[in-house]
Amino acid sequence: MGVNFSAILKHGMDFKAMERFQADLNEGTKFPRVVHCLREVSVHHPRLDREWSLTRDRNIESTNFGPFDSVHIEEEEYVELEGPGGFSFLFNAHICEFSPLIRWHSFLVNQELQTELRAICQEFANYFGYPFAVYMGDNYCATDYVFEGRDMDYYRTELLRRFGPGKTSILDLLQQTDVGWKSEGYYVDDFGNLLNGASN
Secondary structure, three states: OOOEEEEEEEOOOOHHHHHHHHHHHHHOOOOHHHHHHHHHHHHHOHHHOOOOEEEEEEOOOOOOOOOOOOOOOOOOEEEEEEOHHHOEEEEOOOEEEEEOOOEHHHHHHOHHHHHHHHHHHHHHHHHHOOOOEEEEEHHHOHHHHHHOOOOHHHHHHHHHHHHOOOOOOOHHHEEEEOOEEEEOOOEEEOOOOOOOOOOO
16 A cells, blocks of 8 residues: 655644534635635546535544534544545644645656645635644654544654654655665645745
8 A cells, every 4th residue: 555645734723613624615705725626526526526524523532523512622532534536634722634635756756746735725724823734745644643632742752853854845755775765754834935936
């Protein structure tokens, strides 16, 4: 099985705010790059065209929450938001993982795809109010940190411990070997050079 793109973003939303986020995604007006991308995907893969749906659950039980439960997301809880085109989010109370079902290698080598995906992540990051995202392949288990209820400070401290400082460019994540390519480490994107359509 191949490695997919993964982005970790910080947020400060409770469950009601996540429901608003879901409604805003379904409406689409706040996310023009997302809407454009998902329209392209649905042309080629109509079965992936669907509305965004939200599910709240616990790690320690498989009991769904009712409409009168607390809006605060507790440490042992997570929220899944699944949408069209294979796009999905996994939230805890502090961070979320955005998974668009795009291959990590494709993101690293395809400049047009890279710019598009960075612009999409920028729309989400700006909506959440924390304008950066951490990229790495999903084989490095970012999902585990979400399920464990970790926050961004903990996550970045762990990345520093495991891999050292983040790469200075996305291209630095790709390493050629005798048998192909490999990727190790992570990149923290502050979207600084994205305004003019450039990529890292």
